[in-house]
Amino acid sequence: MARAYLQGxxxxxxxxxxxxxxxxxxxxxxxxxxxxxxxxxxxxxxxxQAGLLVQILPTEENFLLFFRQQLQSCTEFMxxxxxxxxxxxxxxxADELKNFLKDLxxxxxxxxxxxxxxxxxQTTLKIFDSNNDGKLxxxxxxxxxxxxxxxxxxxxxVKMERKEFNKIFELYDKDRNGYMDENELDxxxxxxxxxxxxVLEVNKIATYKSAIMALSDGGKLYxxxxxxxxxxxxI
Numbered sequence: 001m002a003r004a005y006l007q008g009x010x011x012x013x014x015x016x017x018x019x020x021x022x023x024x025x026x027x028x029x030x031x032x033x034x035x036x037x038x039x040x041x042x043x044x045x046x047x048x049q050a051g052l053l054v055q056i057l058p059t060e061e062n063f064l065l066f067f068r069q070q071l072q073s074c075t076e077f078m079x080x081x082x083x084x085x086x087x088x089x090x091x092x093x094a095d096e097l098k099n100f101l102k103d104l105x106x107x108x109x110x111x112x113x114x115x116x117x118x119x120x121x122q123t124t125l126k127i128f129d130s131n132n133d134g135k136l137x138x139x140x141x142x143x144x145x146x147x148x149x150x151x152x153x154x155x156x157x158v159k160m161e162r163k164e165f166n167k168i169f170e171l172y173d174k175d176r177n178g179y180m181d182e183n184e185l186d187x188x189x190x191x192x193x194x195x196x197x198x199v200l201e202v203n204k205i206a207t208y209k210s211a212i213m214a215l216s217d218g219g220k221l222y223x224x225x226x227x228x229x230x231x232x233x234x235i
Contacts, residue, residue: 074151074207078214081138090228091135097121138228151208152229157199158192159232168230169223179220185209 084100085092092100098121105112112120128140142152160168172188173180180188189208193200200208215225 074145074211075214077142077145078211081141082215088224090224091137092141093135094121094125097124097136151204151211154199154201155229158196159230162231162233165227165231166223169226179216179222180226181219181221182209182213185212185221185226 080100081092084096086096086099087093098117101120101124102112102117105117125134125136128136128143130140139152139156142150145152168188169180170176172184174184186205186209189200189205189212190202193202193205212226212229213219213221215221215228217225
């Protein structure tokens with residue numbers, strides 16, 4: 001279906017949403033996992049077969065492709081998150097998302113105007129804001145990453161209630177200074193992997209640690225930052 005639309009040079013936002021709904025197999029209002037992989041795979045194949053530099057970020061699905069080209073690892077993704085979550089609220093809100101898209105467009109040297117930028121922002125929110133609160137949490141934004149890079153998908157299975165998370169944080173914050181350093185986080189991740197062998201991979205502890213520490217403030221990982229990954233509730 002995507003291929004049929006991509007034979008032209010540009011598609012509209014409404015046409016893109018038609019494609020989107022086609023891949024939303026369970027009708028839950030967003031695509032993820034296998035649905036998202038199929039969606040992006042066909043987009044990539046269609047662009048290659050058409051032999052066109054399809055101008056789609058001016059339409060929205062090229063945002064997915066371009067994002068993946070620019071942020072190829074979970075660490076890079078977490079660094080971008082920290083940059084654009086300017087108020088450290090734990091969410092990328094509409095204005096912050098607009099700044100992200102603006103920088104992405106400028107980096108790609110793609111033309112845009114304020115009206116188009118607002119359209120891209122709102123359409124991106126419609127696609128990824130699964131609970132319709134007008135902002136993107138870390139797990140929603142992380143759906144842009146390929147499954148193999150999206151370590152946050154694995155951590156969904158080990159998230160804790162706030163009370164348990166606070167106890168864990170205090171247990172591993174050995175020097176009681178209010179934040180974790182790399183060594184303290186390393187100890188926590190090793191124990192989490194040991195306890196959750198079916199979900200987390202011990203041989204990827206270094207990857208997990210690098211990505212999570214990208215949220216830190218100069219090597220100081222505070223409670224609210226770690227909560228984005230491990231807490232099932234807002235802190």
